[in-house]
Amino acid sequence: MSHQSGTPTHTPIGRVLGLSLALAAVLAVIVLAFSWPAVTAEPHDLPIAIAGPAEAVSAAEAAVDEQSPGAIAFREVDDRDAAVRAIETRDAYGAIVLGQEPEVLTSSASSLIVAQLLNTVAVQLEEGVNAQAAAAAAAAGAPTAPPHLDVPVTDVVPLADSDPRGTGLTAALFPLVLGGMIGGIAISVVVIGAMRRVTAVLVYSVVGGLALAGILQGWFGSLQGDYWLNSAGIALALAAIAAPITGFVALIGRAGIAVGPVVMLLFANPISAAALPKEFIPAPWGEVGQWFPPGAAATLMRELSYFPAADTTFPWLVLASWAVGGILLSIVGHFRTAGGAEPDAEAALEDARSEELAAA
Structure with missing residues (x-):
């Protein structure tokens, strides 16, 4: 079959080079984000x-x-x-x-x-x-x-015999962040309708909190303390990560998905102080990390497990603020256009039309 006249048969070399350079830059940012805290870590104050x-x-x-x-x-x-x-x-x-x-x-x-x-x-x-x-x-x-x-x-406060090096507690944070991010992205892509996404995030967070607490506490022994409190903490952390993603998608369309990998994974996760005390991270980033869901979740889960006398008000409020903020963005996005139609709903219709044309 011959190509129609004027239709390009290859990707322009400029676009190829541009994409390659952009991917290399993204790779460099990822390496920098995850290695910088460990390389520069040293105690202060x-x-x-x-x-x-x-x-x-x-x-x-x-x-x-x-x-x-x-x-x-x-x-x-x-x-x-x-x-x-x-x-x-x-x-x-x-x-x-x-x-x-x-x-x-x-x-x-x-x-x-x-x-x-x-x-x-x-x-x-x-x-x-x-x-x-x-x-x-x-x-x-x-x-x-x-x-x-x-x-x-x-x-005075030793680690549990089931997690004598604390590796389980530290390692538990990354699946939590990844789970919240993947949940928010999947719900944004699959579910149409801002309020339906809110419902999906809430159900996903509650069920995910119960399941993860059961695995991390009942099976692995990484978490200690009260199971129901740990479940609530994990559920709120999942919602605090997933809800902003679905909220921004409702507000600005599919571009809002970037909130997950950019904000939660590349920026907030490396400065969360999950593996090292926040005083080991160069100032002021250790303190800044506590205002984002990964840092607040890491602090909350450690304190719920081992420090029942500690004041956990701050991490609870941080997680709740991100979760509520994401839900409010979804509500704003829902009423932003006439009839509650969202930009990504239109994109989904276009995708369906494209699939029908391709099938024909």
């Missing part, structure tokens, strides 16, 4: 509680700051009990208790890498305390060296 005599506290703060400048922001508390409360409410990642019986408190459930950092601090503290004791004994002319003083390390 980690909140650590400290208790003890004023002179000892000042000396310990100076010694730690000399070893790791800017890594730790000490928060002075009254005693060991206050330090434990600060850890359990997630106001601090750990604590140093000074005095007659020095001790270092950690929380592997809050951050395993910070717990390891505090283990190093405990070793340095033990060396310093014994060196001071030996120097004082020598100055006093004591015939023998004082007994060696150990500085114990206590894990």
Whole structure:
């Protein structure tokens, strides 16, 4: 069969080169987005509680700051009990208790890498305390060296035996983000009608929350705490990711699908602080990540699992705001055109016409 006159038989070379360069640029952005937080990660202003005599506290703060400048922001508390409360409410990642019986408190459930950092601090503290004791004994002319003083390390909020390295809890976030994104995109493509999409997102989120909580908690043991709270948290996170996608599709058409891969996956997910504390991400991006669904979901699921005393108001509000915002966009898009017709509904009709013509 001969081609009609004037019909191009090949893609123009300019378009080929342009597409290749654009795809290479997208690849570079993806690599940069996912590798940048890990490559640039280093601790800064980690909140650590400290208790003890004023002179000892000042000396310990100076010694730690000399070893790791800017890594730790000490928060002075009254005693060991206050330090434990600060850890359990997630106001601090750990604590140093000074005095007659020095001790270092950690929380592997809050951050395993910070717990390891505090283990190093405990070793340095033990060396310093014994060196001071030996120097004082020598100055006093004591015939023998004082007994060696150990500085114990206590894990106040440990990880569960079913997830001793915390890898399950960390790994659970990516399927959650991917699930919310895929759900929003699939609903946008398959379901016609903004309000029907809202219904689909709500049903998908509730069922998905129940199913994922059952797998992650009941099967894998990655989540701890109350199953129904975990289910609600996952459901709200799915809705917070899926609803904005369907909302923007209702408002501007199929181009709104880009909200998922661009905003949620490439931008928000790398700065979510799911694998590292937000203090390891260059400022201000660690804090910025907590205002997006991936970061809020990561914080909420960790606190629901291990920190029942922590205030979870902020992550709940962030997730609810994104979910409600997406639903409102769908409502606006529904009434934006006469009769509630949406731009992508027209696109779907065009697709159907194209298929009929192709079949004919």
